[in-house]
Amino acid sequence: MRAQRSYLLGTVFSLSILSILGCSNPYPPVVATLNKSAALPGNLPSNPLQDRVITSWIDKQHGTMSTLFGNDIAVQYARTSQQQDYPIGSTLSLVTWTQQEDPRWFGARIPAKVKSVEYVIVKAGADHRTSYTYESYEGTPLKQTLEQQAPTPTPQAQYLISQRAAVMP
Amino acid sequence: MAMTSSERLRLIKTAVILGVVFIGIQFIRPELKNPPVTADLQAPPEVKQILKTSCYSCHSNETKLPWFDEVAPAYWIATSDVKEARKHLNFSEIGKLRVAQQKGLLFEAISNIQTGAMPLPSYRRVHPGSRVTLAQMAVLKSWLNPPAPTGAANTSAADAGYERWIQASSVVPDVHPSPNGIEFMPDYRNWKVISCTDRFDNHTMREILGNDIAVKAIAENHINPWPDGTAFAKVAWRQLPDGKGIIRTGAFIQVEFMIRDSDKYASTKGWGWARWRGADLVPYGKDAAFTSECINCHAPVRNSDYVYTLPIGGQQ
Numbered sequence: 001m002r003a004q005r006s007y008l009l010g011t012v013f014s015l016s017i018l019s020i021l022g023c024s025n026p027y028p029p030v031v032a033t034l035n036k037s038a039a040l041p042g043n044l045p046s047n048p049l050q051d052r053v054i055t056s057w058i059d060k061q062h063g064t065m066s067t068l069f070g071n072d073i074a075v076q077y078a079r080t081s082q083q084q085d086y087p088i089g090s091t092l093s094l095v096t097w098t099q100q101e102d103p104r105w106f107g108a109r110i111p112a113k114v115k116s117v118e119y120v121i122v123k124a125g126a127d128h129r130t131s132y133t134y135e136s137y138e139g140t141p142l143k144q145t146l147e148q149q150a151p152t153p154t155p156q157a158q159y160l161i162s163q164r165a166a167v168m169p
Numbered sequence: 170m171a172m173t174s175s176e177r178l179r180l181i182k183t184a185v186i187l188g189v190v191f192i193g194i195q196f197i198r199p200e201l202k203n204p205p206v207t208a209d210l211q212a213p214p215e216v217k218q219i220l221k222t223s224c225y226s227c228h229s230n231e232t233k234l235p236w237f238d239e240v241a242p243a244y245w246i247a248t249s250d251v252k253e254a255r256k257h258l259n260f261s262e263i264g265k266l267r268v269a270q271q272k273g274l275l276f277e278a279i280s281n282i283q284t285g286a287m288p289l290p291s292y293r294r295v296h297p298g299s300r301v302t303l304a305q306m307a308v309l310k311s312w313l314n315p316p317a318p319t320g321a322a323n324t325s326a327a328d329a330g331y332e333r334w335i336q337a338s339s340v341v342p343d344v345h346p347s348p349n350g351i352e353f354m355p356d357y358r359n360w361k362v363i364s365c366t367d368r369f370d371n372h373t374m375r376e377i378l379g380n381d382i383a384v385k386a387i388a389e390n391h392i393n394p395w396p397d398g399t400a401f402a403k404v405a406w407r408q409l410p411d412g413k414g415i416i417r418t419g420a421f422i423q424v425e426f427m428i429r430d431s432d433k434y435a436s437t438k439g440w441g442w443a444r445w446r447g448a449d450l451v452p453y454g455k456d457a458a459f460t461s462e463c464i465n466c467h468a469p470v471r472n473s474d475y476v477y478t479l480p481i482g483g484q485q
Binding site for chain 2: 029030031032033034035036038039040041047049050051052053055056057058059060061062065067069075079080081082099102103104105106107108109110111163164165166167168169
């Protein structure tokens with residue numbers, strides 16, 4: 001099917017006249033390109049793409065896809081524990097993109113624009129007790145829309161903490 | 170300047186020889202049969218019409234060559250292309266395959282049209298009627314586009330897989346190399362995210378990860394060709410819908426690798442290809458020739474160094 005032989009050459013040999021019927025293809029050729037629209041513009045406390053993947057999910061109703069990242073401490077914990085008790089020093093970050101059709105594979109959707117970036121940072125408070133910071137960033141460029149700190153995770157922070165790691169044997 | 174009579178004679182002789190050769194080669198005719206149609210594609214008439222016009226000439230047992238394809242040497246190329254095409258996708262026998270396999274081939278076919286890989290560009294040039302227009306493409310897509318899954322999935326297999334993995338996650342697994350000699354790279358889990366895909370065609374979701382060389386190449390936008398030492402891992406899970414509109418990663422399906430070494434893997438387009446399936450990480454492929462499957466599937470994106478993924482920008 002994808003033989004490299006030129007069909008054209010052979011036909012030109014016998015019937016060169018037909019080659020002038022060549023028409024342009026309605027589909028642009030595939031070229032190597034970055035998905036720049038999905039980059040994370042703005043001043044973020046850290047670049048989640050520098051961390052490692054914990055898991056991901058798709059929100060059909062909102063047409064978004066999210067990847068949950070963790071720093072070394074968080075990833076190590078997520079991949080070895082079924083509990084939801086991330087140790088101090090853990091940073092989780094969630095990037096949520098709107099989806100676009102994959103221009104190269106009908107049957108797939110890939111990240112389009114970043115909708116939000118959220119963080120859960122587990123720290124030791126002044127009284128040495130665990131404290132949970134939740135931050136969210138939205139817009140283009142991304143700007144902070146929320147920052148909460150409490151001894152217990154807020155419901156949205158709890159939602160991120162409660163996601164179990166995707167199996168990566 | 171007038172030709173001398175000897176020059177004229179030589180020209181006539183050459184023309185006669187060429188003519189005789191041209192007529193002579195017409196008798197060398199590899200056989201191209203149309204076997205009976207045993208399990209034709211089941212599709213609505215408007216879909217069938219498009220496929221018949223654009224694909225069936227090579228991808229079915231109903232090959233009808235136009236007169237100019239009956240003339241050698243075009244005839245030789247046509248017969249060889251038809252035989253090759255039928256091996257890969259034959260609409261006259263597709264009904265024999267499992268429904269999921271049929272769907273996979275049809276999605277691949279549409280992707281191949283979309284990337285301009287099919288009908289073969291050289292074929293399109295001499296058979297302009299075979300081009301699939303954007304309106305026809307819309308018909309094909311809406312026919313294949315599956316409804317989004319509704320209702321919650323049974324989570325028991327995914328739960329069991331997770332339990333097993335989390336218990337054993339500190340154990341180094343005993344994994345056999347791929348049949349082409351590539352060793353499993355357990356460190357893939359710690360590579361960085363390059364992109365992700367929601368494969369609604371086969372109800373899987375994937376994370377595409379890259380090693381440090383790949384990430385540096387993205388940051389510097391040197392991705393065509395990718396530098397030697399680049400490695401990608403594509404991890405696939407079953408989609409696990411919760412019935413409320415959220416789809417999570419379910420059971421682990423496989424991890425696939427592409428490793429760049431233009432010398433070592435020169436015979437496989439400069440990439441080492443490998444795949445391990447299931448939680449037990451069973452190497453994929455009967456023998457080293459399994460890579461032809463990988464390369465065939467990636468051929469439509471040869472202009473982007475055989476890589477489908479558009480890496481997310483801003484990796485630094």
